[in-house]
Amino acid sequence: MIERFENKIWLSSPTMHGEELEYVKEAYETNWMSTVGANINEVEKQICEKVGCKYAVALSAGTAALHMAVKLAGVKPGDMVFCSDMTFDATVNPVVYEGGIPVFIDIEYDTWNMDPIALEKAFEIYPEVKVVVVAHLYGVPGKIDEIKKVCKKHHAIIIEDAAESLGASYKGVQTGSFGDYNAISFNGNKIITGSSGGMLLTDDIVAANKVRKWSTQSREAAPWYQHEELGYNYRMSNVIAGVVRGQIPHLEEHIAQKKAIYERYKEGFKDLPVSMNPFDEENSIPNYWLSCMIIDSDAMCQQVRDDSKALYISEKGKSCPTEILETLAKYNAEGRPIWKPMHMQPIYRMNPFITRNGNGRANTNAYIESGTTDVGADIFNRGLCLPSDNKMTKEQQDIIIEIVKGCFE
Numbered sequence: 001m002i003e004r005f006e007n008k009i010w011l012s013s014p015t016m017h018g019e020e021l022e023y024v025k026e027a028y029e030t031n032w033m034s035t036v037g038a039n040i041n042e043v044e045k046q047i048c049e050k051v052g053c054k055y056a057v058a059l060s061a062g063t064a065a066l067h068m069a070v071k072l073a074g075v076k077p078g079d080m081v082f083c084s085d086m087t088f089d090a091t092v093n094p095v096v097y098e099g100g101i102p103v104f105i106d107i108e109y110d111t112w113n114m115d116p117i118a119l120e121k122a123f124e125i126y127p128e129v130k131v132v133v134v135a136h137l138y139g140v141p142g143k144i145d146e147i148k149k150v151c152k153k154h155h156a157i158i159i160e161d162a163a164e165s166l167g168a169s170y171k172g173v174q175t176g177s178f179g180d181y182n183a184i185s186f187n188g189n190k191i192i193t194g195s196s197g198g199m200l201l202t203d204d205i206v207a208a209n210k211v212r213k214w215s216t217q218s219r220e221a222a223p224w225y226q227h228e229e230l231g232y233n234y235r236m237s238n239v240i241a242g243v244v245r246g247q248i249p250h251l252e253e254h255i256a257q258k259k260a261i262y263e264r265y266k267e268g269f270k271d272l273p274v275s276m277n278p279f280d281e282e283n284s285i286p287n288y289w290l291s292c293m294i295i296d297s298d299a300m301c302q303q304v305r306d307d308s309k310a311l312y313i314s315e316k317g318k319s320c321p322t323e324i325l326e327t328l329a330k331y332n333a334e335g336r337p338i339w340k341p342m343h344m345q346p347i348y349r350m351n352p353f354i355t356r357n358g359n360g361r362a363n364t365n366a367y368i369e370s371g372t373t374d375v376g377a378d379i380f381n382r383g384l385c386l387p388s389d390n391k392m393t394k395e396q397q398d399i400i401i402e403i404v405k406g407c408f409e
């Protein structure tokens with residue numbers, strides 16, 4: 001019999017190393033307990049070197065960075081903006097902060113990211129759109145070349161949400177450097193953390209300087225507080241930057257641990273009717289932030305979800321995300337459903353949703369017949385995120401694998 005874990009196995013929790021405390025202490029002892037200081041300058045420099053971008057502006061959160069990116073892209077009230085559909089809502093909310101209208105673009109099965117074919121379709125329907133917000137889910141780079149090609153053809157600005165994919169690369173180039181304005185995050189459960197924090201990345205010096213100004217209340221050069229533009233209090237604290245500074249040297253180590261977790265799951269599940277979240281093995285190297293799996297359609301037991309609850313009927317040889325997540329929780333291990341697609345969220349129920357076949361609102365659930373429509377709903381239905389904490393031992397992971405196998409018995 002499998003016993004309940006005494007200490008919880010987390011989905012993805014902060015992994016500290018000690019150096020963080022040294023840099024925080026340095027901030028304290030030198031009294032740079034503010035939004036200026038050596039830690040901030042240093043992390044901006046180091047992230048530029050790592051990602052390969054010219055400018056980085058350290059901010060209070062990845063969401064703040066996305067908000068600044070949306071402002072830089074010039075989104076005005078009433079403007080439509082194409083956004084990844086299956087993602088965390090922080091990808092799209094900043095569009096709404098500026099009065100924009102997110103138009104959700106379906107994802108594809110190869111990388112679980114924005115489908116370039118659906119994106120092209122969206123430009124046929126809304127040729128006036130000028131901004132595209134694209135996320136790399138769970139640390140897996142999307143179809144960057146294809147998306148860039150479509151955006152170039154339609155003269156659209158790309159905002160890259162690389163919050164989950166720091167350290168992941170596509171054709172040897174780091175995510176966070178493909179868009180015009182890009183965001184990364186140091187939220188507590190990301191691949192490296194500051195406890196909170198984020199950065200705006202760009203090669204455009206004018207854009208970087210605007211964000212430095214906007215994020216510190218838009219002060220003009222004058223002897224008093226002079227303001228010509230709307231300001232924000234979005235700058236990163238030098239204390240937070242100290243934590244980030246201590247984490248950056250461990251990024252590659254974290255990625256290696258996460259990769260080992262992914263590969264152990266892949267091996268452990270090879271006889272189950274499931275597969276791991278896929279990536280383009282030829283062109284991309286993920287950071288393996290979260291290990292996810294998807295159950296084969298014919299191995300799904302019955303499962304229904306409304307806006308707050310889920311029910312399923314257990315069946316021999318079959319399972320579903322709800323059964324697996326509830327079983328993991330019973331053993332004190334944390335999994336998570338796949339991000340519920342934005343077009344399925346009550347707050348965004350009126351927003352357009354575009355699939356390869358055109359208006360996805362017109363044919364929701366048609367994927368059952370066609371196999372191509374509403375990929376996001378399908379992956380949300382059949383997929384889940386597995387415990388992916390880099391402090392989980394091999395022995396603990398073996399137990400998780402047995403628990404998941406048990407769901408199919």
Ligand SMILES: *Cc1c(COP(=O)(O)O)cnc(C)c1O
Pocket residue numbers: 060061062063064087088090091135161163164184185186187196197198
């Ligand atoms: C975490 C995350 C964000 C937001 O980052 P914060 O630092 O938490 O504001 C944005 N987009 C995605 C896809 C994320 O996972």
